[in-house]
Amino acid sequence: MSLTTDAMTLSLFIGAAVGISAGYLGSLMVLEKMALVGDALSHVALPGLALGILFNFDPFLGAFAFLFGSAVLIWYVGRVTKLSFETIVGAVFTLALAIGIVIIPQPDLLEALFGDISKVTLVDTVTAVIISTVAIVLTRVIYKKLVLGMISEELAISKGVNVAKINLLYLLLVSLVVAVGIKIVGTLLVGFLVIVPAASAKNLSSDMVRYSILSAVFGAISSCAGVLLSGLFESPTGPGPFVVFSGIIIFAATIVAKWKMR
Amino acid sequence: MSAPGNVDDYILKVSNLGVKLQNQVILDNISFKLKKGTALAILGPNAAGKTVLFRTLLNLVPHTGKIEWAEKVKIGYVPQNIAVDDIPISVKEFLSINRDLDVESSLGPVRLDHGDVGGKSLGVLSGGQLRRVLIAWALADNPNVLLFDEPTTGVDMDSEEPIYLMLDDLKRKNKITILLITHDIHIVREYSDYLLAINKCTTFFGESKEIMKPSVQRIIYGETVCAGAPKDKG
Secondary structure (H helix, E strand, O other): OOOOHHHHHHHHHHHHHHHHHHHHHHHHHHHOOOHHHHHHHHHOHHHHHHHHHHOOOOHHHHHHHHHHHHHHHHHHHHHHHOOOHHHHHHHHHHHHHHHHHHHOOHHHHHHHHHOOOOOOOHHHHHHHHHHHHHHHHHHHHHHHHHHHHHHOHHHHHHOOOOHHHHHHHHHHHHHHHHHHHHHHHHHHHHHHHHHHHHHHHHHOOOOHHHHHHHHHHHHHHHHHHHHHHHHHOOOOOOOHHHHHHHHHHHHHHHHHHHHHHO | OOOOOOHHHEEEEEEEEEEEEOOEEEEEEEEEEEEOOOEEEEEOOOOOOHHHHHHHHOOOOOOEEEEEEOOOOOEEEEOOOOOOOOOOOEHHHHHHOOOOOOHHHHHHHHOOOHHHHOOOEHHHOOHHHHHHHHHHHHHOOOOOEEEEEOOOOOOOHHHHHHHHHHHHHHHHHHOOEEEEEOOOHHHHHHHOOEEEEEEOOEEEEEEHHHHHOHHHHHHHHOOOOOOOOOOOOO
16 A cells, blocks of 8 residues: 555654544543443444445544444443443444444445554544544543542432433543544554553552643654554555554553562 | 431431342442531441442442432542552642641541651551541541441441540530441440441441341341342342
8 A cells, every 4th residue: 555645744643543433532431441332332333434434424424323323222222221331332332343244345445444544534534633622622621520430339429420421422532432443453452542542541640630741742643653553564554553563562661661660 | 217306407318218229239228317517427237238328428439319419518538448558649749738727736536647758658657647647637627527338347346436436526516417437336435426227228227226136136137139130248
């Protein structure tokens, strides 16, 4: 996959936007012990992508729609049944994955699973940057309330925080970021950007400010390095695997750093 | 069942309070009144519904009966358990959640040094320090009522007494009404004015000195089964 300089530049912009937003929002996912929710949620996009390809509309609109619908469904079933998000997501994502793989045309499967930056346009880039910025700003507004809810739901409610509502808003924002991230790393690997940069940041943090900033920075580095390496090696699989390799190197480095700090 | 005093002195009146969760009776027919600036100790065996009572007083649980707080009541709440081990949040950040706060002055009343603990992660504090930070959190909004769910959970024995002395001080100097859940009879006798013993459907409310009465001891340590309800662990 040979990239023009323009496509590479645009992909780097998307990569940075997705990496920063996924890292920032993921920092809460990891604390909430919902890391696998972020991962599994990404697979829910597959049937939406498939419908877009089959019926000739923008596949990412389909992905958005499925992610939003699933986030609301997961939140609602969780409230009613008191089952953990991870349990419900486990059921929803495997169903979505099964449907998606059955209906998505074979030639497009690889692109959907691992991402493709060769067809990135200026509109894609601007959309990704705007959506990522909105997700970060809104998450920043509810960040402390979400953290208080994690520390003690009773404490949060006694302070007038509507924990159920902000959890739903947060899930919807994660869905947005995941949908944008699919372009770069694909449905199979976008969950990585939600989990691993945050896990790396946690290794080096004792306060929330440092933790959330490091998580966003590690997300951006992993994502941009993945795009660059994918272009450099003209990889047929897209940047997804290289994003993972870069992120894992950072994760390993933070484990060593934490071990040395002891 | 009420503590003596002028009606206007009461900050909380509870009458015929009942809570049913998942078809099981957790609390039944609880009534008591509490005067401003007093301390109420709540005792009972495990799973007697003590924490549920607090949650109900905070209006977090559906209930029957009446809970009447005095006007302009401001409640500070210290839960028994909070999840901090896994969350990289500093003392300063925690105390500032949801409000602008002078962290240094909020740690003073709980006898913690800002320079010593302000930048530390909550997860690395000792049990005693963590409880004090939680009390500072509860005090930060200048409450006139404090609800403490087992104030000395996870605290070593040497640090327990100072925490209760501090609470007693708050009660006397700031005229704060304190409700605390405890298992310690010594604490009830030394630091509380009134006692509410609950065991599902059986309750006792009276002065703390009555704690040694056999009938009260039976409520605190005995087994009770609510009439018409399945026996449960509430």
